[in-house]
Amino acid sequence: MQNEFATLRAQAGISIEELANRLGYSPRQLYRWERGDGTPRRAALNMLQNLAGGSATGFGESRFNFIDLFAGIGGIRKGFDAIGGHCVFTSEWNKYSQQTYAANFRDNHTLHGDITTIRTHEIPDHDVLLAGFPCQPFSIAGVSKKNSLGRQHGFLDETQGTLFFDVARVLRDKRPAAFMLENVKNLTSHDKGRTFQVILKTLTEELGYKVWHKVIDAKHFVPQHRERIVIVGFREEVPFSWDDLDLPEKGSVKLKDILHPGDGTEKAEGAYTLGPDAIVNGKYTLTDKLWQYLQGYADKHKAAGNGFGFGLVTPDDVARTLSARYYKDGSEILISQGKKVNPRRLTPRECARLMGYGDDFRIPVSDTQAYKQFGNSVAVPVFHEVARIMQPHIQTLVEAGQRREAA
Structure with a gap:
């Protein structure tokens, strides 16, 4: 007897490989669920249910626009593509990461470089801002290296630490409905917590967003201990809750x-x-x-x-x-x-x-560049799950904005 996962996949008419790419899981993991080995993730079942109902993207037509800042090779983006988002602007300064990004995302917009050289009016209007802003100034390894070189770190680092303020600049001028930021876990403890307090104060008091943050370990989804802080913000009050996350038992994937x-x-x-x-x-x-x-x-x-x-x-x-x-x-x-x-x-x-x-x-790219890129990347399933629980609230705000414009 077929299990729910296998039945829905047959109804949706999607291959294991395509579904794995959309979800950010390995095909091998999906084959295990199809055989009835383990419990399928709710995100996978939700997407299959939507596909089986005739939706081309798993969430109907493109429902919102987003921008991808400090994009790397597109790991965060993949989660928001999967919930029906449409990327309208990308910024990534590293030429090798640009090469990998361009090879995997066929966009109708130019892949831009250094965000500090881009004026806000050059960035299209958007509903959601995504940014995995550089974390070296806040990580233990990054701070140790800068200390050994006699250099300042955090917001005093002129080359990386202040890049958060480019995110703030875009949020201030464009006022998207929502944002999702990612950084290393140690961001919360850098400079005895003062750095993180500056970030939260900027987002809430200065920019007026409602903000939630949580450290999530990718070990829930992939066979790797990788803790990262996720910061979610909405322009207006919404009933967002981290309790909606579907986090499998850590270590269930080997x-x-x-x-x-x-x-x-x-x-x-x-x-x-x-x-x-x-x-x-x-x-x-x-x-x-x-x-x-x-x-x-x-x-x-x-x-x-x-x-x-x-x-x-x-x-x-x-x-x-x-x-x-x-x-x-x-x-x-x-x-x-x-x-x-x-x-x-x-x-x-x-x-x-x-x-x-x-x-x-x-x-x-070469092995050397590939290792650097994946080492700097995010764990895709984590951000697919974050995108999933953000999606209804993004949609609510986007539709409310459309109604106001039509009135």
Whole structure:
């Protein structure tokens, strides 16, 4: 007997691969739900119900416009595309991220660069502002690096810390119905909490938005411990609540759900996997020299009472946070290949899966750039879920605005 997920997917007439791309889950995870292995996420069932009812997008025609600032490779955007939004403006300064973004999103607007050089009147009117504004000035690693260089951080950092105020500038001048901002968890504790208080005061007292914030761990959705703060704001009073989030049990998805199986069940992809069985390319296995160095480095810090070291994991584990430095040695997430073989790095495709990108997400850049991009990205399913609970309130405000204009 078919379960609800399988029945709805058959009625909707959508492939596993396309649904995975829209939702930000791996196809393998969806196949498990289809077999009745585990409980399907409510977001997946909601989308299938809408599709089965004849909606082309899962939420009817495009219902609102949004802009994507500090866009990276589009992880936040994917969640808002999925709820019927239409992106009308994109800003991302890194040329390699622009390359990946352009390869995956076919837009009718120019992909803009540095937001600090763009005047507000050049940005189209929009209903929702999305921004994963740069987090280095507020993260523990970023602060330590700046301190070591004798540089200031937070809002005193002229190159990154003040980029929040470009978000505020657009909110002030364009007055969108809603916004969604993302940053590292440590934003709340930076400068003994004063930095975050400045942000909240700006959004609420100066700009007049109703604001909610929450730290969400991607471990609810993907096999990775990755905590990020999400800040949601609405121009008017709405009954928004974080209680509406559908957060699966942490750790319910394991690394085996995103690793290349190497058994011929998936096609070989470029230089990532090879041969008829699509086994992982040997270039991702650590050299003897690097593996010996990492073990020695870990032993030295263990003896000194520090917690530094590599993260050796098996397919049944959940990984540490993938960082932008992963390209250097892969030490935070090393996949065990048994006692007689050195561990290996994740391939860029596995990194994409670890962040919740579907296998049809194009990776047109080098491994080094891909590692940086996925390490800097957001976990897509987290923001699909945030978008889902924002959607009815966005729609309420957008429709109210349309009625006022028509009156």
